[in-house]
Amino acid sequence: MHIKLFAADKTDVGKQRDQNEDRPYRRVESAEDGDRGLFIVADGMGGYKAGEVASRMAVETINKAMDTFFKPIHDQPTIKIDRSMLRPSSPTGKPSKAETHKLSEATMASAVEDQLRAAIKQANQAIVRYGEQQSEAHGLGSTVTTLLIQNELAYIGNVGDSRTYLLRNGALTPLTKDHSLVAKLVETKQIKPEEVYTHPHRNLIYRSLGAGRSTLEVDIFHETVQAGDLFLLCSDGLWEMVHPEELERTMKMQASPQAICDKLIELANAGGGEDNITAVVIQVSAH
Numbered sequence: 493m494h495i496k497l498f499a500a501d502k503t504d505v506g507k508q509r510d511q512n513e514d515r516p517y518r519r520v521e522s523a524e525d526g527d528r529g530l531f532i533v534a535d536g537m538g539g540y541k542a543g544e545v546a547s548r549m550a551v552e553t554i555n556k557a558m559d560t561f562f563k564p565i566h567d568q569p570t571i572k573i574d575r576s577m578l579r580p581s582s583p584t585g586k587p588s589k590a591e592t593h594k595l596s597e598a599t600m601a602s603a604v605e606d607q608l609r610a611a612i613k614q615a616n617q618a619i620v621r622y623g624e625q626q627s628e629a630h631g632l633g634s635t636v637t638t639l640l641i642q643n644e645l646a647y648i649g650n651v652g653d654s655r656t657y658l659l660r661n662g663a664l665t666p667l668t669k670d671h672s673l674v675a676k677l678v679e680t681k682q683i684k685p686e687e688v689y690t691h692p693h694r695n696l697i698y699r700s701l702g703a704g705r706s707t708l709e710v711d712i713f714h715e716t717v718q719a720g721d722l723f724l725l726c727s728d729g730l731w732e733m734v735h736p737e738e739l740e741r742t743m744k745m746q747a748s749p750q751a752i753c754d755k756l757i758e759l760a761n762a763g764g765g766e767d768n769i770t771a772v773v774i775q776v777s778a779h
Contacts, residue, residue, distance in 0.1 A: 493644060494526035495717060496779045500749035501772040504757045506729055507765030513543030514727050514770035517551045521562045526779075530558055531639040531772050533654045535727040537700070538632035542623075546634035546702050549622065550615045554638060557611030561604070561640065601645060601714070608640055608649045609710045612701070616651075619702030633702035637668055637725050639774065641717060648713040652700045655731055657739065658715060659722040664740035667713050671699035689732055719778040722749075726756070729767030733760035749773035 501516035513536035520529045534550040536543030615636065623632050635652025648656050650668040653675070658665050669675065673696040677683045688694060699709065722743055731739070734756055742759065746752040753771045760769040 493719065493778045495641065495643060496777045497527040497529045497641060498749055498775040498777070499529065499531065499773065500753050501770070502750075502753035502757050503768065503770040504761065504765075506767055506769050507761055509768055511541070511544060512768045513537065513547055514729065514768040515544075515547035515551045516725075516770050516772045517555060518772055518774075519555065519562070523562075525643055527641070528562055529639070529641040529774065530555065530561070531641075531723070531725055531774055533637050533725040533727055533770050533772055534701075535635040535652065535654050535729070535768070535770070536632070537634065538623075538629065538703070542626075542629035542632035543634070545622065545629060546619050546632045549618050550634045550636050550701055553615035553618045554611045554636070557614050558607065558640065561607065561642070604640065604642065604645075604647055605712050605714075608638065608647050609712055612636060612638065612649050612651060612710045613708055616701040616708040617706070620704060620706055623702060623704060631702075631704055633700040635697065635700055635727070639723055639725055639772075641774070641776075644717045646715040646717050646723070648715065650711045650713070651708065653697050654725070654727045656713075657724040657726075659724070659740065659743045660718065660720070662740075662744060664736055664743065666736075667715060669711065670697070671711075672697045689735065694732070695728070717776055719776060721776040722752075723774040723776075724752075724756075725772040725774075727768060727770040729765075729769040730756060730760050730771055733763035733766065733769070743773075749775050 497520045499518045505512040515534045517532040534547035536547030635654040637654040637656045638649040640647040653670040653672045656667045674688045674691045674694050752773045756771045
């Protein structure tokens with residue numbers, strides 16, 4: 493199946509903030525084997541304009557680091573394969589043709605995952621360095637949720653509490669896990685899931701790009717893409733104002749990715765617009 497991607501984004505300052513520190517990004521390029529796409533939502537934090545700088549640096553660094561992903565296969569750099577992966581599987585000690593094919597797919601997927609993780613870590617280092625050089629921006633940081641689509645595989649990289657969702661067959665599923673205090677409290681059953689939206693410490697996150705941390709753990713998730721899938725990347729300013737049932741209903745009702753983005757921003761502002769609001773929506777079709 494050759495994938496065709498249609499994407500849109502929208503960001504808004506909201507009702508209670510003076511500046512917008514969110515940064516959406518989308519990039520779709522066509523290739524012989526179908527479209528490839530890179531999509532990012534970064535939510536910056538830290539001092540006057542520092543959050544805006546952090547989210548911009550996150551997007552620009554990740555995009556640049558993933559640039560080779562968009563090159564034709566024959567132009568992409570050679571991938572080093574760990575020879576320990578090449579286990580004998582026949583009396584001759586050579587992998588069978590079928591197993592060679594599987595190894596190739598697994599190795600390629602692992603290489604893309606490593607590239608995405610490294611790109612996010614590069615963004616972290618860039619933000620940390622900026623904070624060290626600019627005293628007024630000390631401690632600046634950003635969340636990031638990133639979706640990479642190639643052929644029938646989606647790779648999701650996540651740090652912080654911006655989220656990626658998937659709407660498939662009418663059901664909305666979160667693909668990421670928040671690195672926040674309230675998410676931990678839900679996980680350990682100290683609060684109920686619905687209390688996340690009203691908890692006094694709901695904005696405390698324990699993992700982000702920057703914030704003076706030179707080391708970073710990045711969550712990577714995988715999904716097999718199907719025609720008809722709808723992905724949503726958003727900042728907490730959206731999902732805190734528009735709860736899952738309403739997200740699902742809106743994504744099912746609207747005709748296009750842009751219409752979904754527009755409506756979700758409108759709903760978040762109607763719900764109070766307590767933070768900057770950002771949405772990136774990707775529609776998957778086959779051709």
